Structures are given as structure tokens and as C-alpha cells.
Amino acid sequence: MSSSDAEWNEGFKHLRKYVSENRDANVPVSYISHDGYKLGLWLLRQKRSGTRIGERKVKLLRQQGVALE
Numbered sequence: 001m002s003s004s005d006a007e008w009n010e011g012f013k014h015l016r017k018y019v020s021e022n023r024d025a026n027v028p029v030s031y032i033s034h035d036g037y038k039l040g041l042w043l044l045r046q047k048r049s050g051t052r053i054g055e056r057k058v059k060l061l062r063q064q065g066v067a068l069e
Helices: 003-022 039-053 055-063
Strands: none
Touching (some): 003 039, 003 055, 039 055
């Protein structure tokens, strides 16, 4: 697994926890998790990347309720 995949997986893990706790994927850009992870910025980068992040990642994000263009 590449370091970029490991970083993506870390962000996705935090997103799943956020969705589990909040029942939606509407993460504020300024949101920082309890362990200091900047989930809001991570998710913003994913949204800006759109479908360029790859079909698998797009599917996983959409399953969590993230709207991508």
C-alpha cells in the first residue's frame, strides 16, 4: 500500500466515525477530530478532486453520503 493510499484510508476511517456519530457526511471544513485529524479539510480535498480520485474511492465516499461532482 502506498503512503497516499494509507493517508486516504486514514481520512476515510475518520469519515466513517464522523458519519456513525452524526448520521450524515456534512463535515464542516473547520472540523478537527478529537485526535487532531483535520477531517473537514481532507473531505474538502476529496470533493475538489471529484472523480479523479478513482472509481473505488468515489464509490466508498458516496456510500457514506458524500456528494461528489
